[in-house]
Amino acid sequence: MKTLRNNSFLIVGIMTVLVSCASDDDTYVPTPSQGILESRIIELYGSMEVLIQPLATDYNLIPNDPNNSITQAKVDLGQMLFHETGIAINPNMDVSIHMYSCASCHHAKAGFQSGILQGIGEGGNGFGINGEGRFKNPLYVEADLDVQPIRTPSALNVAYQDVMLWNGQFGATGTNQGTEANWTIGTPKEVNTLGFEGVETQAIAGLDVHRLRIDEDFIINSAYKDMFDEAFPTIEESQRYSKLNGALAIAAYERTLLPNQAPFQQWLNGNENALNEQETEGALLFFDDAKCFSCHSGPALNSMDFYALGMNDLAGDDVLTVIDDGTKRGRGGFTNNPEDDYKFKTPQLYNLKDVTFFGHGGSFQSIESIVRYKNNAEVENQDVSLGQVSSMFTPLNLTDDDIEAITAFLENALYDSNLQRYVPEELPSGYCFPNADPISSQDMGCN
Template identity: 75%
Template sequence: MKNLHHSAILAMAFMILFSSCASDDDDYRSIPAQNILESRIAELYGSNAALIQPLATDYSLIPNDENNPITQAKVILGKLLFHETGLAMNPNVDDGMHTYSCASCHHAKAGFQSGILQGIGEGGMGFGITGEGRFKNSLYLEEDLDVQPIRTPTALNVAYQDVMLWNGQFGATGTNEGTEANWTVGTPKEVNNLGFEGVETQAIAGLEVHRLLIDEDFILNSDYKDLFDEAFSNVDVSERYSKLNAGLAIAAYERTLLPNQAPFQQWLNGNTNAMNEEETFGAILFFGVANCYSCHSGPALNGMDFYALGMNDLAGENIMTTIDDATKRGRGGFTGNAEDDYKFKTPQLYNLKDVTFFGHGGSFQTIKDVISYKNNAIAENQNVPVSQIPEMFTPLNLDDAQVDAITAFIENALYDSNLQRYVPSELPSGNCFPNADTVSSQDMGCD
């Protein structure tokens, strides 16, 4: 019955899209494509409202960590700290001092992910136009670089994740209940013991992992003091200017990074002109026969499940670090359970148009490449056992027009063109950002 229903939806969509070929005497009554889409979403979720993202200032409607409620003061502070290159005070090489920030690998011009295949914090130089011009500083040895062994996940829509990273290792609640034995003391995973959700845990751990230092003297002798005082007035002064509170402020800011001006979001809110015909058709397929919605759901079109889809890991002559076995094993590398091996968290789908690397290993160059991969369902990574590939990874039998339509929906209808609203105009330090090395400063015109 389910397949029959999906076929009916597809048939009606085709009828709408190609009605110009019909004669005036055809004895049928067409159903507008938008009505089909709205009916399908209502069938799946109850109404359009289930997929609508709140405004970034509607803090009560954004998913919060109960131990770190979002406030305007925290968001203002976190927004600045996230971009602050002045925090880069713990580099492995002196040349890296004050040259990188959280935003080096998560910046607005690349949809809050990295603009290059392998993100670089310390040890990177340059920016280009959308972050694509960042490269390795020749003074750095591999062991001194801060580079990611896996594609940098976006910071967009993290409010809809209870655990973070491709393997989900950050987060003490929900999905990670029962993984306490893997919160290894002496590693970043130990931060899970603080009891926060994934966004907060990653933000706190990430400050140390990425060699950023919350220095009390720096804070007390800058505008940051007043910002910390406002955001954490309920915390004793002796503990107020801390890495913990800096991480909580950054997490509060990250939770507000919502691409809620994307055309699909506009359509969900009642703008019937927000999506064109092909994008609407793509959405009908996405929520219908293509079955994308079974993994990508909710306001972020993401999921908290982990799957082994046989995609390649980071590889090639431009990769700047060894990809360790734990990273390749994905969720299994964190949990230690063989049944989790090669499984990676379902990503969100908004604002993918500004990058040219997709999949946890960046092995795809376009959104269409990923859709075609799932349509053909032939695993590219021969090191992933067939036994780990889920039964749902089977050919979809979509034709070229359908693949193109789904591509148009994801690429265009899920693209918020105004993410710069989440970027500060300047920093209290006066530093360049997201990078402040000499080449980046020239690229961005902030010498």
């Protein structure tokens, strides 16, 4: 950024001298920060458009799986099924029938992440305000719980990911080409053999993993029947009301979860007032001196690369399960390649401030703390040797003001305050959502 700024000031200075010769006005006016930011983005990517997210209804512009084109009917169906507690009919304990959904761990009020350190599907009670009030049902032992052994990834911006999860184990194309030997038969990874991209693969596998079921009797005896008919009109009726089609509808909906009303997106689209000076300064640092853009790019500010940054795994008294070695090894736990050990997928960066846990193990409690971690580049996980850590994980020598500016950019400029537009007002079943246990229902004022 310093080089760019100096060059920009030099150009403006020369222009000022030329103008002064004609007007006798030698007032020096530097290039505005937003102009420098625009120039830097164009220098990096060739245009501003590279970072712009489409509208959620621009289905031709949203990345599609070729085997699951996005349609309005699929999105409408998927939105309902994603939040539907009525499909929670395969729990380990009957007390949880109809009590949880996909949205239990991916809900709008937490930026489509979980509002707690370790997301709980079956076996959870309560919601709180932003999902932070969910806790383990005391009737459950660890073996019966459905909990995430790692921080719940956001469902935002999944359209820009061809493989899913922190280790990238779901997805049969692109990034996962050559990993076929690891699509283990009899495990959720076997779903990769169907040939879908990551979003679709995870949706299909996730229904079984999280003990949800698309029940044909439930579908054909409710408003869902017409929704399936509209979404999959070319599928034989005998095959239409299936887990596969329900999952494909959920995936189509998830691909439309775009935080395209965030201030940075507004600025990219021409609103010069969308960013304040500190957020602009943070963006300049992000795309230059701080080198954040090296890993975080494109409309989601993510990438499909995996890096070892030495962050801790889930740990502490609040962790409800033993974290297995495969999860700790990240990408290596999927590929079984030691060179991939402790590498985790680069996450998207939108709508982070509604949660208080960051990093794959939730070991950071604020956005600023993770920025400082990357600035200091001191490994916190002693199980990760320095030889395994990414060569890009080096001290950035940022000042406190720099860190505060980057934090402001991440917290505020990338925050879409209207994610509720992706949430249904009610479900065809009439059940409460995203959870329907009595405590959640009370927390949310749901009858």
